[in-house]
Amino acid sequence: MPTRKDIINPFQTSELRVPTALWESVRKLTATFRTEGGEPSEPDRTPFRRYVDLWWVGVCIGASIGHPTKVAEWHKFIEGTVLLSDPWRILHLQAIAIAHHGNAEAVRDPTSVINLANELAATGLPLMIDAVRNPKAEPIWLAGDFLEGRKFRRI
């Protein structure tokens, strides 16, 4: 029986992407960008430590809604190697693909799995970004309220 250690990353060379139009907003909500820019990266203002964390939340929201969004211009922010740092994401990515297509064959092509994930992120990210835009509260609290409500599930 395979263990977590046994998980092989079929997405090593795949590109994780976000719509170019959203890239600036994505950067501002992550500690990675703030740290790179020499700015303080208080958790309250940057609820996501890495770009991939926010991308993943976007994927989950998009998967919950069930609609991928076609995007003309993409920005690649990292390669799929990053997924191995949180191997559960590999399993969940594949699960999302199977659930989305209703067919286990969906995992046969890793590139199409990642393409689907990117498109789902394109659906979820604008909602996430919009939810933390209220100047009356810090993004971390707004993000918590938004995700905890899971209202997008009913969209």
Place this chain on the structure above:
Amino acid sequence: MRLLSAHVKNVKLLRDIAFEFSTDSKRPLTVIRAENASGKTSLLTALTWALYGTKALEDPAIRLGPAYWPIGRPCLISVDMQFDHHFTSRLSGRLTSGEKRFRLIRSVTETPREKTFDRSADHVELFKMSERGAESLDSPELILDDLLPKEVRDIFFTNGDAAMVFISMRAGRTSKRDQVKDAIRALLGIGILEVSEDHLTRVKSRFAKHIAEQSSNADLVKFAKALEEVEQRAKHAAEERKNADRQIETLSRACETLERKLQEMLRAGDYEQLAEERRKLFLSRDRMTKIADDLAEQHRELFGSESLSWYLIGDQCVLALRELEKLHKRGIIPKTAVPVLRERLDMGKCICGADLGGGTPGRLAVETLLREQKDADSDRETLTRLYFGLKSEVDDWTERENTWANELMRCGSNRVALLKQDEELAREMESLDRKIDQIKSSGIEDLRRDFEAKRRALSVQQDQRNKAMIDERVATERVKELSARVQELRLLDSKLRTLGARVDVSQDLLNVVKETIEELQQVALKKVASRMNELFLAMVGADPDQRGLYRRATIAHNYEIVVETADARTLDPDLELNGAAQRMLTFAFIWALTEVSGVRAPRIIDTPLGMMSGSVKGRVLELISANEEGNRELQVVLFLTRSEIAQTEAVLDRRAGKVVTFSNSDHYPVDLVNKPLVEEPQILMCGCDHRRTCEVCQRRSDDLFGLATR
């Protein structure tokens, strides 16, 4: 006069305060509960100013409006009061009496400048209120002076500290007697006699001058001129002395206030100890900041966690697993057939028992099957891994579906709780900082500098007074000598007989007036002394520590207040009475003055019970609120601190008709518990009485006084 209500706007920190006075003759006390710097003196100033105008202000050069008022912006200051006045008059030979109601509005505009301020003239309106409405009255100041003569102002509007002037050594013995004499003279209301005295003095001088001008005797001319000059000098010296006395009084009071502030600062705590407390608080806050940072990091980690993923797409994982289970049922996964077939080829025998030896049809079939499986192997391995990976997680996912939401809530609650703790620590820190600031050299040094400057000014005034006293004494002696000499020479000159007779007559009249005034004063003095004695003995009788020590308190013919002990010794109240007995004596004197004056007006006393013990305070309150004669106009307004009120609550329950509490918003967070909902510093009023406290007035020291929360 009986006060009904007052509405004060913009007097010092009294931005907008309106309240009613007790008009219940059985409960004649109105109590304003307020701690130091909480508006007591400002209210006293406001009421005094409303009734007597700017002249009555202790120092008209000091602004009446709020200190922080913006430069250049006019500030409208006003006091709106209502009061009743009981009158008695004789109409057509019949005595009638009744009550009139008045409304008084005094207002003024102050505009702060860089270092000074502009103040407009007072605007005063007095209305007679009746069923027909409000009738505006002419000459309101004259009417007010008739209702509440200015001479008795300091007796009816006073404070515990100022009253000490009658026995305090700061004024000097002569001045103390003068103060007592002036107080008694004031309550007699003998203005006409005083004007006569002044007039006759001037008439006598004029006649004396005529004598000098018309005499042919060179000596007489010389002596008369010298007499005139010396009389002027004596008068001038007397004025100088009185002026110096007033200055000494003002400066002494300022010195006492500064000294008290210095003491309060030093009592605020040991600087070293406070600094150590602050250091500990700082370390606590530092630790708390680190914990808060860790918690914030944990909070952020939640947004990249597996539990969030399960929370958001757990249902998708379940769907995927169902698809994989279908493959499992069909035997496509797990990928176990290939190793088994290889093992059987190696063994040369199938599970079903068929021969798989070299060249057998069975072996060929198995080898073909193994080749076909090879391509699908990679996908099946992926699916197998996914199947087992999801299966173990999904099985217990339903039980921990809300794990992430719970973690988020716990983390959020912890952060909020920590934030509150940090706010509490910050408040403590602020409170400590204020205490430290109070002690810090700048504050104390400023006060000390101010104190020393006042002390030096006081010393200069004392020198001037002593010099003036000597000048006055020398000049008075010289006046006597010259008068006698002029008298002798005048009698030798027959031409001057008529003028001389006029001088004599004016002198005789002057003597009559002076003696009349003195006689009236002595009569009043006896009445005041008698009542003062009664009150003093009643007060000390309530004090177990002083009971039986004193036989009587009296005022001598020379207007000196003295106390006799049970063993017939005479004590100087200033030097030989303790603080509590001094307070009782001055209080008894002031109260006796108000009673003997016959003026029926509210008595307003700021901080009267300082230094007195609980039983004495209670007795004093009983005495001043007793109304056995049913006097409708008996009204006593007291400004009391919580410590003055302590142990008098039962008396106040019975005798206080109205009680309100003043709090200074600026006392948060050092003394006040709750943050006031106002932006600018100001006095806040609430309806809390002597037994209660509320969100507005609750102080950190309230536990000491057993107050109930409203």
